[in-house]
Amino acid sequence: MPAASPQSARRTVRITIVLLFTAWLVDYADRLVINLILPSLGAEFDLSRGQQGLIVSVFFLAYALCQIPGGLLTDRYGAQRITLWALLAWSVFTALTGFAWSFAVLLVMRFAFGAAEGIFPPASLKVLVERTTPEERMGANGLIMSSNALAGVLVPIVVAPLVAAFGWRSAFFSTAALGVFVLVAIRMWLPAPLPRTEPERTTAGRRAGGVLRMGVIWRFSAMMFGYSMIVWGLNTWVPSYVGEEYGVPLASVGALVAIPALAAAGAIVIGGRLSDRFGGQHRKVIVPSMTVTAAALLLMSLSTSLTGFVVFGTLASVAASLCYMPILAVPLGGLAAEDVGVGSAVIILGGQVAGMAVPPVIGVLADAFSFRVAFASLMLGAAIATVMALLTPQDAASFRTASGASDLPVPAKEHS
Template sequence: MSAPSPQSARRTVRITIVLLFTAWLVDYADRLVINLVLPSLGAEFDLSRGQQGLIVSAFFLAYALCQIPGGMLTDRYGAQRVMIWALLAWSVFTALTGFAWSFAVLLVMRFAFGAAEGVFPPAALKVLVERTTPEERMGANGLIMSSNAVAGVLTPLLVAPLIAVFGWRSAFFSTAALGVFALITVRMWLPAPLPRTEPETRTAGRRTGGVLRLGVIWRFSAMMFGYSAIVWGLNTWVPTYVSEVHGVPLASAGALVAIPALAAAGAIIVGGRISDRLGGQHRKVIVPSMTVAAAALLLMAFSTSLTGFVVFGTLASVAVSLCYMPILAVPLGGLAAEDVGVGSAVIVFGGQVAGMAAPPVIGALADAFSFKVAFASLVLGAAIATVMALLTPQDAASFRTATGVSDLPTPVKDHS
């Protein structure tokens, strides 16, 4: 296959970024909706904060369990195909959640929704890897994953008024429609992969079992766990906190949540650019950023004013969001192409375990003690991420050494 022209390659990268941004935006909006409707669900079904947290955790349990199978499916059947089926399935279950009539049904629907979304991240990451060069990958991924923070801005601003007028069920119907839109755009316009320009690589024990036994992959997964524990602890409970403790109406609470989310969007993009410039070296970003995040979380938790809570919460969100791309940079640069699906799934798996654990734990701590204690406990996430940053390879070359990856010359076929 002849190499594409630079203009064609740039066009492929740009279209891929736009389409993946759209798909991730809908993905994240779909899962954020539940946080906005928790007060309504609690009132309608007479649920404690712990039970409300379990509704969120049901999603993350399935989401976490399906990460590695999703990576296996991606490596076997192709990234684009798996991503399209994930979009279709999660849109169906999002719509069905709007018909829930009991706590048990909500748990089942959120579990099914989580399973459908769980196969998406490894497929999306492999779609990106297939359509970018290593030198631009983290910058492109930073732009794409800023969609999560953008969804954090738009979802409360658009969905909270919708809930106030039409009720909580309307939120799920509307986001399901967005999922169908994302599916159609990806199906119609996702460009073909670029020809591979990096050296062919081989991982020791390259089959799935070999990748899963690599301890270094699990250390990156633990790093993602620490990051995500903070993100989902805040995303789940901040709307409830500002509404119940400070008496802010739901629509206004959504606007307040949008402030740190908007700042986080910029931080994710910056983190991707820094990762590309450093060629990895995540320790240089994660250690200072998580130190700032820990201090800001404590100041936020014990702030007596709403203004202080928002200011310190925004600072914590920015510091944490700077770490997202650096966590992924070295593994995506060092994994063999054949192992990107499973390897990235293991790393994302750690984040989903945190998403499963943090909401009910924070809710239970708020019930048993106070929101101050609950939010202060998120400092543990910063500590875990910092320790793992110190215990992992700092560039793609050392990652390959740790995982047994060797660069191989691309074989030349004998046409005689």
């Protein structure tokens, strides 16, 4: 296949970034809506904090279970096709959640929604890999994944007034409609993949099951677990905490939550740029950033004022968000292109296990002790991410050696 012209390649990258950014924005908005309406669900269905946390975690249970199957489906049937099916399915189950009439139905709908969204991340990453060069990949992915933090800004600002005016069910109907819009946009405008310039693996036996047996990739998954402990512990319970502890009304909670989310969006982009600049070397970012995160979480949990809580919470969010792209950089550079679906699924799985476990645990700790104890416990996530950053290869070539894939040709850039 002839190489694409520089202008055509740049256009492909730009359009891909815009479409995937929008898809991830809707994806994250759909899952964040539940955090804002937990108090409403608790009141309507008479739920404890532990039960409210279970509504969040059941999504992550299904999401986690579907990561690796999603990667396998992506590698077998194509990234674009699986992306479209994921968008359609999760939009349907988001809309159906708006019709829930009991706690049990909520659990079923959130599980189905999580399964539908669970096949999306590996497909999305492979869509990006097929349409970018290795040198620009992390920067592009940083821009795309900043949509997650931006969703954290927009959802509270937009959804809180919507829920106040029309009730919690309206939030699900609105985000489902957005999902359908993005589905049509990707179907119509996603460019074709760029011609392959990266080495292909010739030993097919190392695909799928071979990737799952790579001990090194599970260490990156554990690193993502530590990072996600912090993210989902804060995202799930901060809205409830500031409402209960400081009497902040729901509409104002949206504005407060938007502050750290907006700062985190910028940090994710910066983390992607740093990954490209360092050529991996994630410990250079993760170790200092997670040290700051742990200190900020401790100060946040000890703060007795709303201002202090928001300031230290914002610092924790920014420092942690710098680490997201560096966690992915080395594996995505070291995996063969045909293994990116499964490999990325393994890493993302660690984050979803955290999303499944942390919300109910934080809820139980808050019920048994206090929110201060619960938030302080998130320092464990910073410790896990730091340790795993020290125990993993720091560049793509070292990753291939550690994974037993050193027989792959090394791109010319790595020889220089």
